[in-house]
Amino acid sequence: MLKIAMIGAGSIGQSIIDHFVGKKQLEIALVYDLKTSSLEEVNKKYGIEVESNFDKFLARIKEVEVSLVVEAAGVEAVQSFSLSILNEGIDLALISTGIFGKEDFAQELKEVAEQKNCKIYLPSGAIAGLDGIRAAAVYPLESVVLTTTKSPKSLGIEAKERKLIFKGTAREAIEKWPKNLNVGVSLAMAGIGIDETQIKLFVDPSIEVNTHEIEADGTFGHLSIAVESFPSEMNPKSSILASLSMINLLERLTSHIIFM
């Protein structure tokens, strides 16, 4: 059985909890969040121990011998807590892959994970096809372009018609849209890197789904992938597929036959 703890009890965190409670392959020992109302909800609904103080959370996950901490709280939370967790020799699964847009911090994460012999697991998030991109990148890739379209509600902005609101590299994209373009950094890590991956972000008031279209060209040929994912009801900035990708990652970690 895999014993985990979680950081973040928002839309992604709660869907993970909801999926695994009562399943015998995985135990959620503790949930940490800053928002006490969310923690009370989790404790009341699922009977899981909760904590709103990080130092106490850290002490408790050591005490109950958690082997993996799952993050669903945002890039800033990863920056605040991930090194302390790795330093305790505990693995991480991060949904906020945008943290790898911060080069110096990403290097530190890698070094501490190596020193402590820990793993950092990254789910595919709201996009698909990263397996193909990773394989294609073994030989030179010429270009990787992501076109994301979201509703004004999902982006938290006003718009009356479809328009391009951002064009740039994956690094610039995550700096400007830390809650919406983690996908750009994931794609960059799988493919040609954060300064070479191109991102276009459209707002479109006529759509209700979040769409992500990937076009990649290279020595392997051409790859084209389109995903239409419903936004989470609890947080329209996040796609339902993002939660499902973390659930599936955890399922794979507890399985004996693993689709890579």
Ligand SMILES: NC(=O)c1ccc[n+]([C@@H]2O[C@H](COP(=O)([O-])OP(=O)(O)OC[C@H]3O[C@@H](n4cnc5c(N)ncnc54)[C@H](O)[C@@H]3O)[C@@H](O)[C@H]2O)c1
């Ligand atoms: N990789 C992807 O494709 C992808 C897709 C969607 C979202 N995300 C990432 O997932 C994150 C969470 O998404 P969500 O929809 O669950 O958001 P949400 O706002 O519904 O929930 C986030 C929760 O984390 C808590 N939190 C925030 N900062 C914290 C901190 N420093 N310490 C402890 N708790 C903290 C909040 O109180 C909230 O309960 C997003 O911010 C984004 O970075 C990644």
